[in-house]
Amino acid sequence: MKLVECVPNVSEGRAESVMRRLVGAVETTTGLKLLDWSADRDHNRTVLTYVGEPEAVFTGTQALCREAFASIDMRNHQGAHPRLGAVDVIPFVPLRDVTGDETVALARRLGAWIGKQGVPVYYYADAATRPDRESLPEVRRGQYEGLAARIGTPEGEPDEGPREFNAKSGASIVGVRFPLVAFNVNLDTPDLSIAKRIAETIRHSTGGFRYVRAMGVALADKGQVQVSIDFLQYEKTPIHRVLETIRSEAARHGVAVAGCELIGLAPMAAFEETIAHYLQLHDFSVRQVLENRLLES
Amino acid sequence: MKLVECVPNVSEGRAESVMRRLVGAVETTTGLKLLDWSADRDHNRTVLTYVGEPEAVFTGTQALCREAFASIDMRNHQGAHPRLGAVDVIPFVPLRDVTGDETVALARRLGAWIGKQGVPVYYYADAATRPDRESLPEVRRGQYEGLAARIGTPEGEPDEGPREFNAKSGASIVGVRFPLVAFNVNLDTPDLSIAKRIAETIRHSTGGFRYVRAMGVALADKGQVQVSIDFLQYEKTPIHRVLETIRSEAARHGVAVAGCELIGLAPMAAFEETIAHYLQLHDFSVRQVLENRLLES
Numbered sequence: 001m002k003l004v005e006c007v008p009n010v011s012e013g014r015a016e017s018v019m020r021r022l023v024g025a026v027e028t029t030t031g032l033k034l035l036d037w038s039a040d041r042d043h044n045r046t047v048l049t050y051v052g053e054p055e056a057v058f059t060g061t062q063a064l065c066r067e068a069f070a071s072i073d074m075r076n077h078q079g080a081h082p083r084l085g086a087v088d089v090i091p092f093v094p095l096r097d098v099t100g101d102e103t104v105a106l107a108r109r110l111g112a113w114i115g116k117q118g119v120p121v122y123y124y125a126d127a128a129t130r131p132d133r134e135s136l137p138e139v140r141r142g143q144y145e146g147l148a149a150r151i152g153t154p155e156g157e158p159d160e161g162p163r164e165f166n167a168k169s170g171a172s173i174v175g176v177r178f179p180l181v182a183f184n185v186n187l188d189t190p191d192l193s194i195a196k197r198i199a200e201t202i203r204h205s206t207g208g209f210r211y212v213r214a215m216g217v218a219l220a221d222k223g224q225v226q227v228s229i230d231f232l233q234y235e236k237t238p239i240h241r242v243l244e245t246i247r248s249e250a251a252r253h254g255v256a257v258a259g260c261e262l263i264g265l266a267p268m269a270a271f272e273e274t275i276a277h278y279l280q281l282h283d284f285s286v287r288q289v290l291e292n293r294l295l296e297s
Numbered sequence: 298m299k300l301v302e303c304v305p306n307v308s309e310g311r312a313e314s315v316m317r318r319l320v321g322a323v324e325t326t327t328g329l330k331l332l333d334w335s336a337d338r339d340h341n342r343t344v345l346t347y348v349g350e351p352e353a354v355f356t357g358t359q360a361l362c363r364e365a366f367a368s369i370d371m372r373n374h375q376g377a378h379p380r381l382g383a384v385d386v387i388p389f390v391p392l393r394d395v396t397g398d399e400t401v402a403l404a405r406r407l408g409a410w411i412g413k414q415g416v417p418v419y420y421y422a423d424a425a426t427r428p429d430r431e432s433l434p435e436v437r438r439g440q441y442e443g444l445a446a447r448i449g450t451p452e453g454e455p456d457e458g459p460r461e462f463n464a465k466s467g468a469s470i471v472g473v474r475f476p477l478v479a480f481n482v483n484l485d486t487p488d489l490s491i492a493k494r495i496a497e498t499i500r501h502s503t504g505g506f507r508y509v510r511a512m513g514v515a516l517a518d519k520g521q522v523q524v525s526i527d528f529l530q531y532e533k534t535p536i537h538r539v540l541e542t543i544r545s546e547a548a549r550h551g552v553a554v555a556g557c558e559l560i561g562l563a564p565m566a567a568f569e570e571t572i573a574h575y576l577q578l579h580d581f582s583v584r585q586v587l588e589n590r591l592l593e594s
Contacts, residue, residue, distance in 0.1 A: 003591075005587075033590065033591055035587075035590055095587065240576070243576060243577075257577055258577075259578075260576050260577045260579075261578065261580065262576075262581060262585055264585070265585055265586070265590065266585060266586065267588065268565070268586050268587070268588050274571075274572055274576060275568050275571055275572065277575075278537065278571060279537070279557050279559075279571060280555075280556050281556070281557050281558065281559055282557075288561070288562055288563060289562070289563065289564070289565050289568070290332070290392065290562040290563060290564045290565070291393075291564065291565050291588060291589065292588065293330065293332055293348075293562065294300075294330055294348065295588060295591060295592075
């Protein structure tokens with residue numbers, strides 16, 4: 001069974017009736033499972049997380065966009081979070097039996113459709129058409145308020161839709177990223193410098209693992225410190241390998257790992273290497289997990 | 298989503314047309330997933346493995362029994378494997394979100410229905426009504442051929458159905474057991490006595506873990522030996538704990554674990570403790586595995 005996740009960020013986090021319609025658009029789409037949704041009044045923004053087969057995700061996201069474009073007027077929008085339009089960002093995430101390329105094709109198909117609704121679209125991350133659009137903050141620079149001036153310039157030319165400012169809906173940013181696993185390692189010491197040193201050891205930007213972002217954080221209440229990690233591609237940099245490195249580096253300071261936390265959900269594939277490594281299962285595959293068979297078509 | 302597995306053993310492993318109808322009875326039942334089926338000519342026996350919600354499993358098993366009772370005549374049956382009837386054994390296995398008691402109720406409901414078809418039924422394992430019926434070989438003692446004489450005695454009195462011999466269909470044995478995980482640990486030594494000693498260390502019958510069966514086996518081709526393990530209740534005796542014991546005991550002989558094998562499928566819950574233990578995830582639950590959310594109703 002092919003599974004794609006979609007995590008759209010919509011610029012409305014206050015009006016109950018609008019949020020209800022946004023959630024309803026997803027919930028009433030056959031074959032979609034809404035895993036989570038949350039609204040933030042200060043950000044004035046709602047984030048939905050749903051999964052399904054690619055076509056169901058496409059249909060549900062269309063329905064969500066229709067509701068958002070009809071109900072939200074960016075001329076009245078204020079909020080703490082940067083945003084470019086009514087449907088601000090639509091990240092697609094390949095979860096099961098689906099390649100990055102297939103997911104990019106899905107994202108571009110949705111982007112073309114949004115363009116036909118009269119809303120300019122920028123592709124970002126793995127769906128970007130230009131290197132300067134890979135970074136989301138870069139695409140969103142200047143925000144909605146700067147869009148009117150920027151859209152006519154070569155730098156601001158949309159990938160889809162009209163090359164003119166849509167005052168009501170702004171623009172949408174559509175892309176593809178890998179599933180991210182958020183994982184925290186708590187160290188049995190109050191010394192923040194140790195967590196920071198270990199974060200430097202494991203993260204890509206300072207010489208560590210290719211698909212790891214990490215930082216050191218103090219946990220004042222617990223008298224502990226934390227290495228807070230994002231696994232950007234857990235198949236290439238698996239959880240257990242980074243954890244073993246942390247254990248080794250921590251031991252050098254006489255510090256033990258007190259415990260770990262998995263934040264939110266992770267696909268089963270994120271644990272395949274953990275199981276194979278510690279149980280020494282040379283031929284293990286998540287296909288041996290019975291529940292996986294039930295998700296096969 | 299409640300999930301029950303059923304692994305009926307049917308006394309026909311040669312006639313293609315009958316086996317096709319048995320498999321068809323399961324495959325055409327809405328909501329059932331046939332995971333595996335295999336026939337053995339010497340045993341003259343077919344084993345099917347399917348899963349689904351309890352009602353679907355009930356309906357599919359009824360359909361299977363109807364086919365078997367219509368097509369198989371035990372008066373003509375010969376095979377190497379002990380058997381009592383046309384549908385010899387029906388083990389139900391609680392897999393997800395379903396208690397042992399609920400599964401026993403399901404087994405007894407099916408047993409009552411089989412009895413009404415004129416076929417005597419014995420309950421075994423966790424569905425047994427008497428201590429002397431907990432063991433399957435005990436219930437099957439004397440086989441089909443001994444049934445006519447045995448069925449009129451107090452010891453042979455069926456739990457359901459007529460107290461008289463059904464020459465065509467024999468009797469059926471219906472029960473509930475926990476999901477079994479078959480796991481082999483290969484040791485980097487040709488010394489079988491080490492595998493046997495370690496098997497004694499970990500198995501229940503000789504002082505080891507409560508829900509472990511184990512034996513030592515030679516792997517002549519590999520020049521290794523193997524501790525072959527059945528986990529009878531992996532939630533109470535988890536895989537990682539037994540493997541760590543084996544590692545420790547093997548090290549005492551200067552022997553390393555060369556690798557392990559998981560035979561067939563295992564439910565995700567069998568790995569919950571593995572993940573929680575090695576990743577030190579104190580609050581981990583398989584509910585954090587995304588695919589599990591998709592199986593929730």
